[in-house]
Amino acid sequence: MKRISSLTIPAVLAALVGSEGCAPDLSCEGDWCGTLVMVSPAEPPTLLPIFAQFDIHIALAAQLFWRLADVGPNPTSRGHESFVPGLAEQWEFSDDSLTVVFRLNPAARWHDGAPVTARDVAFTFDVYRDTIINALPRSRLDRIVSVTERDPATVAFQFSERYPEQFFDAVYHMRILPHHLLDTIPRAGLRNHPVARNPVGNGPFRLRRWDAGEAIELLADSTFFAGRPSVRRLLWQFSSDVPTMVTQLAAGEVDVLYPVTGLENIDRIRGEPDLRTVDVQSNAYAYVAFNFRDPADLDRPHPLFADRRLRRALTMAVDRAVIVRSVMGDAGVVPVGPVTAGHWIWDDDIEQLPYDPDRARTLLSELGWSDSDADGVLDRDGQPLSFELLISSTSVLRVRSAVFLQEQLKQAGIDMTIQTLEPNAWGSRVFGSRRFDSYFGSWLQDPSPGSVTESWTAAGIDAGNVGGYTNSEIDRLVQSARSEFDPAVAKEMWKAVIGLINGDAPAIWIYGGVVTVGIHDRFENVSFPWDEWWKNLWMFRVAASRLIDRDLMPAY
Amino acid sequence: MVRFVARRLLQGVAVVFLVATLAFILFRLAPGDPFTRMGDASSASQEFKAQARRNLGLDQPLHTQYFRYIANLARGDLGMSFSEQRPVLRAIADRVPATVVLAAAALLIDFLLGIFIGAAQGSRAGSKADDLLSVLTLTLYSVPVFWLGLMLMLVFAHNVGLLDLLPATGSKTTGVYEYLTPLGQLTDRIRHLILPAVALGLVGAAGTARYQRAAMLDVIRQDFIRTARAKGLRERSVLLGHALRNSLLPIITLFGLSFPILLSGTVLVETVFAWPGLGKFVVDAIFARDYNVVTGAVIISACMVVLGNLLADLLYRAVDPRVRGVV
Numbered sequence: 001m002k003r004i005s006s007l008t009i010p011a012v013l014a015a016l017v018g019s020e021g022c023a024p025d026l027s028c029e030g031d032w033c034g035t036l037v038m039v040s041p042a043e044p045p046t047l048l049p050i051f052a053q054f055d056i057h058i059a060l061a062a063q064l065f066w067r068l069a070d071v072g073p074n075p076t077s078r079g080h081e082s083f084v085p086g087l088a089e090q091w092e093f094s095d096d097s098l099t100v101v102f103r104l105n106p107a108a109r110w111h112d113g114a115p116v117t118a119r120d121v122a123f124t125f126d127v128y129r130d131t132i133i134n135a136l137p138r139s140r141l142d143r144i145v146s147v148t149e150r151d152p153a154t155v156a157f158q159f160s161e162r163y164p165e166q167f168f169d170a171v172y173h174m175r176i177l178p179h180h181l182l183d184t185i186p187r188a189g190l191r192n193h194p195v196a197r198n199p200v201g202n203g204p205f206r207l208r209r210w211d212a213g214e215a216i217e218l219l220a221d222s223t224f225f226a227g228r229p230s231v232r233r234l235l236w237q238f239s240s241d242v243p244t245m246v247t248q249l250a251a252g253e254v255d256v257l258y259p260v261t262g263l264e265n266i267d268r269i270r271g272e273p274d275l276r277t278v279d280v281q282s283n284a285y286a287y288v289a290f291n292f293r294d295p296a297d298l299d300r301p302h303p304l305f306a307d308r309r310l311r312r313a314l315t316m317a318v319d320r321a322v323i324v325r326s327v328m329g330d331a332g333v334v335p336v337g338p339v340t341a342g343h344w345i346w347d348d349d350i351e352q353l354p355y356d357p358d359r360a361r362t363l364l365s366e367l368g369w370s371d372s373d374a375d376g377v378l379d380r381d382g383q384p385l386s387f388e389l390l391i392s393s394t395s396v397l398r399v400r401s402a403v404f405l406q407e408q409l410k411q412a413g414i415d416m417t418i419q420t421l422e423p424n425a426w427g428s429r430v431f432g433s434r435r436f437d438s439y440f441g442s443w444l445q446d447p448s449p450g451s452v453t454e455s456w457t458a459a460g461i462d463a464g465n466v467g468g469y470t471n472s473e474i475d476r477l478v479q480s481a482r483s484e485f486d487p488a489v490a491k492e493m494w495k496a497v498i499g500l501i502n503g504d505a506p507a508i509w510i511y512g513g514v515v516t517v518g519i520h521d522r523f524e525n526v527s528f529p530w531d532e533w534w535k536n537l538w539m540f541r542v543a544a545s546r547l548i549d550r551d552l553m554p555a556y
Numbered sequence: 557m558v559r560f561v562a563r564r565l566l567q568g569v570a571v572v573f574l575v576a577t578l579a580f581i582l583f584r585l586a587p588g589d590p591f592t593r594m595g596d597a598s599s600a601s602q603e604f605k606a607q608a609r610r611n612l613g614l615d616q617p618l619h620t621q622y623f624r625y626i627a628n629l630a631r632g633d634l635g636m637s638f639s640e641q642r643p644v645l646r647a648i649a650d651r652v653p654a655t656v657v658l659a660a661a662a663l664l665i666d667f668l669l670g671i672f673i674g675a676a677q678g679s680r681a682g683s684k685a686d687d688l689l690s691v692l693t694l695t696l697y698s699v700p701v702f703w704l705g706l707m708l709m710l711v712f713a714h715n716v717g718l719l720d721l722l723p724a725t726g727s728k729t730t731g732v733y734e735y736l737t738p739l740g741q742l743t744d745r746i747r748h749l750i751l752p753a754v755a756l757g758l759v760g761a762a763g764t765a766r767y768q769r770a771a772m773l774d775v776i777r778q779d780f781i782r783t784a785r786a787k788g789l790r791e792r793s794v795l796l797g798h799a800l801r802n803s804l805l806p807i808i809t810l811f812g813l814s815f816p817i818l819l820s821g822t823v824l825v826e827t828v829f830a831w832p833g834l835g836k837f838v839v840d841a842i843f844a845r846d847y848n849v850v851t852g853a854v855i856i857s858a859c860m861v862v863l864g865n866l867l868a869d870l871l872y873r874a875v876d877p878r879v880r881g882v883v
Binding site for chain 1: 586587589636637638640641642647650651715723724725726727828829830832833840
């Protein structure tokens with residue numbers, strides 16, 4: 001046998017390392033080239049919007065499926081004047097305001113060429129309301145009595161009552177599905193049907209391929225009725241942890257990372273010559289919530305946090321601005337309450353508890369707490385002022401914020417122990433057994449202030465209000481605010497609601513506001529709307545002079 | 557031989573069954589379920605979660621779920637993935653090739669390099685080169701595989717490394733791979749494979765070298781080596797033809813034992829290099845409490861380990877006539 005030269009292996013290795021692969025002819029020309037590569041830590045189970053449960057799933061489904069109409073640049077959930085057309089080009093309310101009739105855009109097409117019809121809209125409503133499907137927004141459609149096809153291009157929504165968010169409920173929660181492709185599939189089997197991972201949509205992009213565990217490739221629909229997408233391909237990669245995704249961005253393997261967490265990662269991206277960061281208004285706020293029930297016996301009030309004055313003292317002992325600055329730099333915002341900056345009910349004037357450690361100390365003293373044994377921790381009747389905070393280990397920002405919070409409370413003589421749990425163990429304690437003293441959570445807000453109801457009123461006890469906080473005055477005011485048609489009056493009512501919640505201090509609102517996005521600087525026309533950051537990806541563009549190899553790949 | 561293989565396969569079935577049972581029970585005892593986390597930052601109602609649990613049979617008693625799972629398993633059905641909404645077998649099948657390629661490449665580096673270094677050390681035991689290689693292999697053996705991966709990336713990866721030679725992450729070049737010629741695609745795959753395979757293989761090679769050195773030393777002291785030398789054979793022939801060949805027997809056992817270690821190592825390497833394999837998939841499934849995926853992956857891993865060990869035993873019997881009579 002011929003002996004392999006000792007130089008053969010190094011030579012092959014050198015050839016491999018030096019080779020960039022046999023590149024094809026780079027043929028894309030003009031304004032419609034460009035490949036946008038996103039990276040996310042999670043992969044969706046399907047691409048059908050009815051099964052969407054987390055933001056990456058919704059973000060991907062949104063590229064394929066559009067709504068009848070959408071909230072405009074200044075997102076509000078009230079009225080209809082500020083909404084922009086989607087699959088529907090016009091709409092009109094009946095005289096009694098109980099019916100809204102949509103006229104579909106005749107140019108709207110499914111990716112298989114079939115027109116989008118009123119039957120698709122009626123079918124979509126039926127699917128979203130189906131208890132077998134049990135879509136997440138199902139309960140948000142309660143007040144829509146029926147959706148009926150008047151003719152192929154006209155569809156009518158009938159409401160049970162008149163209220164300010166009628167139009168929002170009609171258009172925002174549902175993305176229109178193809179009746180002609182899904183109608184024959186049994187509802188119980190739809191989730192597992194192959195079409196759920198290979199759907200035909202009506203949006204700016206269509207699915208080309210899905211490499212499980214790796215990436216989803218979407219191709220721009222050049223005939224899209226709302227205008228041709230400015231990039232030709234949208235690739236969505238799935239990675240694992242933040243450092244790996246930051247490395248992928250720095251290595252030029254992906255173009256956009258939303259969000260970049262950790263100041264060190266943000267600095268790293270800012271130091272890369274081809275990358276830039278964009279600060280984006282976020283629709284999430286993070287908080288430390290107190291349990292109003294005793295974790296040892298949920299029928300009893302919590303020995304510490306059932307007391308409003310103690311919760312107020314704890315809140316006043318925390319300098320939230322320092323925490324935000326320390327973990328988020330200049331990008332962070334201290335929430336004025338359970339509401340995110342950019343939301344239409346946000347107002348700097350909302351009444352809040354100030355950072356006032358002296359008042360906190362006085363209040364605690366009035367409640368009988370003192371450091372009788374000089375160990376640095378306040379005590380009363382032999383019991384130290386001590387409690388546990390539960391945190392999910394996956395949130396770097398929450399974990400880091402908790403350390404600052406712990407230190408500040410310690411200065412006030414309060415002993416807070418941090419229990420960092422694996423996400424499911426955390427969720428099981430907080431949302432399952434509800435056996436906790438306090439937890440560090442976050443909440444995503446849509447343009448409707450109704451989400452306040454889910455977390456901080458009696459109506460949310462079975463949903464997000466796991467601490468069990470209630471205040472009948474707030475419940476009543478929320479109902480009034482939701483029914484108020486005058487926007488200015490409604491805003492004042494919501495401000496009062498937030499102010500009252502702040503006064504009761506069921507939680508300490510720690511951070512919110514702005515998140516940082518890392519993006520390759522060849523992209524122009526970049527915007528990330530407040531309510532759905534993924535909404536305008538189809539409008540990103542690359543100038544002809546800045547195209548790189550993957551932008552220039554030939555068309556299919 | 558057939559009786560031996562049949563017996564080992566039967567034992568393997570028992571092992572896999574036991575592993576499946578343990579994985580099923582232990583994982584379901586962990587706190588939370590696929591819908592626990594849904595309460596965070598979403599408006600999922602208790603009603604929604606209860607319905608979703610009913611849809612998946614998670615509201616049934618544990619023993620009912622277990623018997624149903626085992627009955628399905630006997631038919632080759634690993635159930636549905638909660639997080640992917642498709643059969644577990646199909647979801648795993650999509651990931652196994654990437655993991656097998658990575659593990660095979662790492663195994664190749666592990667054993668080729670490990671045997672070479674260990675044999676060189678054993679044949680020059682006590683020399684300065686032996687001491688130096690001992691320090692080197694021990695150091696490598698002590699290094700966490702994810703750290704080594706990161707270091708390799710910092711030195712060799714495009715744009716983020718000092719030498720700017722190889723792709724940093726993934727198994728192919730995003731957005732370009734599909735347009736390459738078949739040769740270009742192969743080259744692209746190999747280039748992406750080098751860093752993760754070297755990270756995983758180097759740590760293994762350090763351990764293999766330690767075993768190989770000890771085995772070589774053991775063989776070199778034996779009478780037949782002295783006889784070979786006395787017959788006037790060249791030292792090269794003695795070492796390669798006699799000593800190395802006989803010292804490989806313990807390494808074959810090590811080969812069988814390497815499978816589970818490699819599979820656990822791929823989890824970390826796949827995370828660092830965003831390699832789309834089984835390891836990362838399983839970690840995600842654990843966090844998502846995707847019971848069927850985790851149990852299915854454990855069963856697949858158990859099968860691979862059983863088959864790996866069987867392969868090692870067969871190799872052992874092929875190269876060592878003394879064990880052929882033992883069933």
